[in-house]
Amino acid sequence: MRIVLFLVSITVLLSTCSNEEPTSEATDLSESSTTYKELRAKVIDEITSQNLARFELFESNLVALEEALFILDMDFNAEGLNKARQSFEDVMLSWQTIEATLYVPDDSNEAWTISRDDIYSWPLTSRCRIDQELVKKTYENTQDLQTLLVNATGLDAVEYLLWHSDENECPPQAMVNADGSWREISDLNERRAKYLLASVKLVKSNTDTLKKSSLMLGESLKKTNxxxxxxxxxxxxxxxxxxxxxxxxxxxxxxxxxxxxxxxxxxxxxxxxxxxxxxxxxxxxxxxxxxxxxxxxxxxxxxxxxxxxxxxxxxxxxxxxxxxxxxxxxxxxxxxxxxxxxxxxxxxxxxxxxxxxxxxxxxxxxxxxxxxx
Amino acid sequence: MKNIAIPQIDNASLVAFRVFFGIVAMWSSLRFVLNGWVERFFSEPTYFFSFGGFEWVKVLPLSWMYAAFYVLSILGFMIAVGFLYRLASLLYFLIFTYIELIDVTNYLNHYYLVSIVVLMLVFLPLNRRAAIDVVIRPSLYSDKIGVHALYWLRIQVGVVYVFAGLAKASSDWLIQAQPLTIWLRSRVDTPIIGGLLEYRESAYIMSWLGFLFDTTVVIWLLWPKTRKAAYIVLVGFHISTGLLFNIGMFPWIMIVAATVFFSPNWPVLFISGLRLRSRKEKKNLPNPVGGHMRRPLSHVLFIALWCSFQFLFPLRTHLYGGNVLWHEQGMRWSWRVMVREKNGSISYNVVNEDGRKQVVSPRRYLTAHQAREMSGQPDLIAKLGKHIGKKTGENVRVFVDAKVSLNGRKPIPLIDPKIDIMNVDVGILPYSWVTDAP
Missing domain, CATH: 1.20.1420.20 (M75 peptidase, HXXE motif)
Structure with missing residues (x-):
């Protein structure tokens, strides 16, 4: 009895010392029919389920962009360029939704072969590097393009190439300017179109891999809860x-x-x-x-x-x-x-x-x- | 100095403690290497938070840091088997403490306990039995030790429990059952008891049981009638907290440490108990207890001074007033274990000589682990602010935007955002630049 009285007195004493309560008043979970674990399972299920539709939208937008770039590659003109730019906007905006919801485990660098940067590397983008690859025609060989650093491929490179001016963004001492190779280019637009098409194909392939990894992770998270x-x-x-x-x-x-x-x-x-x-x-x-x-x-x-x-x-x-x-x-x-x-x-x-x-x-x-x- | 007579007891209990502690010390160091923490904590950071007065302690190159942990493992093994025991203890203390002094964000109460205990081993002759040192020098052998050694260890371990308990005597812990309510709800996946952890009642029960356990377990361990039951409860308590929370070696250290409360000859009784069947046979076992040994008075005075420090130092926070969980003055080295869930969002507003303002994120200087640990500790926030100011240039003013949440409360500024952090003192005087607790 004394112990009970002692505990009660301590409780009363300490409650008078309390200032703000740590959390606001609300219904206790024990009164609810759904347990926290069940609710968490539903949250995990709901969030991971959103992923597929986002990737599908992005992929369909990529197909539209690829088609626009294919036409542009056949005949580079202002109308085709505008269509490609509009398609790019759809692609980019659907990517922005994926990017901001892309959940990855902390050790994803080791587990995932494709990362976000392989699809969109901003702010790492190197415009001079893209110009250099235009000169070297790296895009002609898929394997060469795949081995490029992420800062010269991906959707950020696509944006730069779609709105590219005739000038390059390399410093005067860079090789493409110092040896005059940039000035010697007579088919810049054709090169841009090919580079664009090759880049989008690479993005498509990388997206497929990323989607598979992401969906697999989603399924695994759902199962473990x-x-x-x-x-x-x-x-x-x-x-x-x-x-x-x-x-x-x-x-x-x-x-x-x-x-x-x-x-x-x-x-x-x-x-x-x-x-x-x-x-x-x-x-x-x-x-x-x-x-x-x-x-x-x-x-x-x-x-x-x-x-x-x-x-x-x-x-x-x-x-x-x-x-x-x-x-x-x-x-x-x-x-x-x-x-x-x-x-x-x-x-x-x-x-x-x-x-x-x-x-x-x-x-x-x-x-x-x-x-x- | 004058010698005094000290009652002597069987040293078997303390020798067993040496063996167990050595094994735990060896494993503690090895798991740092195995978990890849040596690189994460000592190579990845570019800035380290020094302890006041220990700014001269610098991190070594990664290969040396790895070597230090390997050496620690070997030294832990040497302590366990009693080989060059005192030298091994001294080196373990020096290397382990050096590692702990490198970066404040790595501070943990149980690391401090390891440093203290291994320093005590340097002074305690626990290599006179069941040790390789005795095999090499048989003249060292003894089955006795002064009772002062036992009480020294008991007081030290008792201090940890009692202060850990007193730290829980707060309205957050006992009235709001925080932070246990937060922590338990996220552990509903725990086998068997997981379903119970959903309920706030469980957090209340565990808060009160934890408080009562910490504050009273020493009494139950000292009383022979309740000792066995208390130790079983203690083992259950530490194993369950070890399973529920990410507290590393802490449970094992305490399970080992609490053996000092057993009868001094418990290992002899235990081993004999395995061999001897009858109660009579057990009663007839030789018992070295009895008689006195003479020891310099200075030994006893040293222990008294040590224990006084251990009693008083954790209380220093009361000189500051306010809530120690908020201002953190007196938080370290005070055994306030697992009593707060504190998270901060920190950024620095750096104003140049010409009045231009730039926002600087701590992540520019810190690893994610350091940033997380720093975010609730005002002295570390201020130290990084001063560092950023110095790096930026002369006559720079640095203001801190530190929104901090304690035990799930709505975040409020931890540091007065109008104060130039370059001008504040981060010593032992009260931090006037820290706001009042919520």
Whole structure:
């Protein structure tokens, strides 16, 4: 009896010392008919099931682009080029959805033969390197093209080649300029068309491999339904942090890694003008994963932390609205909304890196395994 | 100095402790190599967080670091078999402590415990029995040891349990059952008990049991009547926490360490028990307990000083006030194990002399592991901020945007975002630049 009284007194005493409660009030899971494990299984099932349709759309867009480039290769003209550019926009925007939802395990470099960079290597793209390959006609041999570094192939190379001017982007001392080989090219457009066609074929082949790996992983995650499986899926959410917030917005707007007021030369998809639309697609993809039915928001609700999902919903809605404008990121910045978009996305990623992983007991991507105590 | 008479006891228990500890020490070092952690923790980082006063400790080239871990494994084996025992203990202490001092983000309470215990071994003559040293020098043999040695180890192990228990006497742990509620719900895949972990009630029960276990287990281990049962519970507790949480060698270290609470001659009784069947035969076993040995008073004073430090040092956080889980002053070397789930989103706003602002991510300087560990520790956040400031140039101001969540709470700034981190003190004085706990 004394022990009970002692425990009760300690409880009362400590409750008076408590300030804010660690999590908000909500229904206890024990009152719900669905267990957390069952809910998690449904979340994993739902999110992994979204993958196939995304890849199928991307692949059908790739086929359309390949056809447009095939026609362009037969007869290089302005109309054909425009059609190819339009097809490219569809391809790129469908890729942006895949890219932002591509969940990969931390050790994927060893396990997967094809990575995201093999399809779209931005911001690693080397325009001079692409120009050099145009001179060398590397694209004529599929094997040679496959062995090129990722920064001269993929959808980023396709964008550059589709909007290419007659000048190259190599410094004067580079071989193609120093030895005059660039100036000697008389069939630049024909070369571009062939390079484009070969690049898209390579992207198609790489996509097939990536799709198989991704779908296989999805099936394996579904079967295991473990905390680790959920962790792998959550990795894709952090695309919003390093890629969208830092690389796509903060750097071009001059907030990060930029020596001038702005660094729009670092902007993604600056030739096609899709810089803002790609961000919009990334945000939509994030929404599809986070607010899937059921999604991470439901796991948060089941963990008495609906406020996290609500706050992310509010910030995401505003960010989606801003990014839906039919302008580039540079134009958005001129209107003053660029920094607002950055702040909104940061408010989301702040939550992803703090109470979101805390409440769901997840690990950030690429965190080395180690002991705790 | 004056000698004093100290009661002597059978040294079998402590010798067994030496053997078990040596094996654990050997395995601890080997698994670092086997898990690829040597490269991850000592080669991949480009910046290391130094401990105050130990800035001179630098990481060695990777091949040397690998060599250090291999040597540690060998030294652990030497301790276990009692070969050049004191030298092996001293070298193990020096190399292991050196490794721990390289980077604060690698700090763990049980690594600190390993350093302390192996340093104690340097002073304890546990190579006088069941040791190769005795085979080489038979004159070393003894089956007795001063009782002070036993109490020294018991107090040290007891301090770990008691302070780990007291650290749980908080509203988060006992009233909110946090962070166990968070941690258990993600472990519903655990065999057999997984289904139970869904429920908040399980977290409450485990929080209270954990608190009561840590604070009282020493009493039950000291009382002969409850000792066996207490040890069985202890083994069950550590194995289950080891299965549930990623706490490495900690359970095994504590399972081994708690054997010091057994009767001093328990290994003799245990081995004899396997051979002798009758109670009478067991009773007639020789018992070396009895008599006294003379030891310098300085030995006892040294142990008293050591124990006083171990009692007082973990309490230093109370001098700072506030919530130690938030400001972390007094967090390390205080046995506050598994009491917080803390996650931060950190970025630095670096303002140049000309007023231009740039946002710098910690990931530019840190590995993912370091960034994760740093994100909840104000001193490390400030140290990296100062480093970034120095790297950027002169007259640079650095402001920290540190949103931190403690035990699932909504994140709030950990550090006052208006304070230039270049001007703050990261010593032992209270951190006025850290905000109040949520």
């Amino acid at each position: 473990t905390a680790e499986a959920l962790n792998v899926l959550s990795n894709s959410l952090y695309y919003l942090d390093t890629n969208v917030k830092d690389l796509k917005i903060a750097q071009p707007l001059g907030e990060q890694e930029c020596a001038e007021d702005t660094c729009f030369e670092k902007m993604e998809l600056q030739f096609s003008g899709l810089s803002l639309l790609s961000i919009h697609r990334n945000l939509s993809a994030f929404e599809q994963t986070f607010f899937a039915d059921p999604g991470f928001d439901d796991l948060l609700k089941a963990s008495d932390a609906a406020d996290i999902a609500d706050d992310i919903r509010a910030a995401l809605d505003e960010a989606l609205l801003i990014s839906t404008q039919n302008v580039t990121l540079r134009e958005l910045h001129d209107t003053g909304d660029g920094l607002r978009l950055l702040a909104l996305i940061k408010s989301i990623t702040d939550r992803l890196k703090t109470d979101f992983i805390g409440v769901l007991d997840l690990e950030l991507p690429q965190r080395a395994e180690g002991d705790n105590d």
